[in-house]
Amino acid sequence: VAPRIPDAIAAYEARLRARLLDALGGDDDERVRQEITLYASKIDVDEELSRLAAHLAEVRRALEKGGAVGKRLDFLMQELHREANTLGAKSVDAEVSRCAMEIKLLIEQMREQVQNIE
Structure with a gap:
């Protein structure tokens, strides 16, 4: 179970970046970092x-x-x-x-x- 977590976080990051590009027309690194940190803590x-x-x-x-x-x-x-x-x-x-x-x-x-x- 534990070895799969980094892959899940990386996949989430890729999806989040794609959604931000679609929605905002740009990539907000700080917002992505915040969301990924929150997500990582939820699935830890x-x-x-x-x-x-x-x-x-x-x-x-x-x-x-x-x-x-x-x-x-x-x-x-x-x-x-x-x-x-x-x-x-x-x-x-x-x-x-x-x-x-x-x-x-x-x-x-x-x-x-x-x-x-x-």
């Missing part, structure tokens, strides 16, 4: 990817610890699903959307399994 998924990794690490720790971890794992699956939803909502790329959907499906499958654990 670093925080979500970081939290996904942290939650997955916690899942591993819980599984290695053993014992009664069912409720903890169920809660972690909810958190993973929440991050995957946000990732999908911020998606501007068909491949990123597909990845987010696949992640959500896998999390749901894990959650079904976790609910059978004490």
Whole structure:
């Protein structure tokens, strides 16, 4: 997911420049920079990817610890699903959307399994 973000931003910049040329008859670099900065912050998924990794690490720790971890794992699956939803909502790329959907499906499958654990 993360490697696709720079390409999405570059494509947006090209579309924005083309629209500005059509609308204004000129290229306003400062305005383009402002719009691209705003766009980049909207689609930035670093925080979500970081939290996904942290939650997955916690899942591993819980599984290695053993014992009664069912409720903890169920809660972690909810958190993973929440991050995957946000990732999908911020998606501007068909491949990123597909990845987010696949992640959500896998999390749901894990959650079904976790609910059978004490």
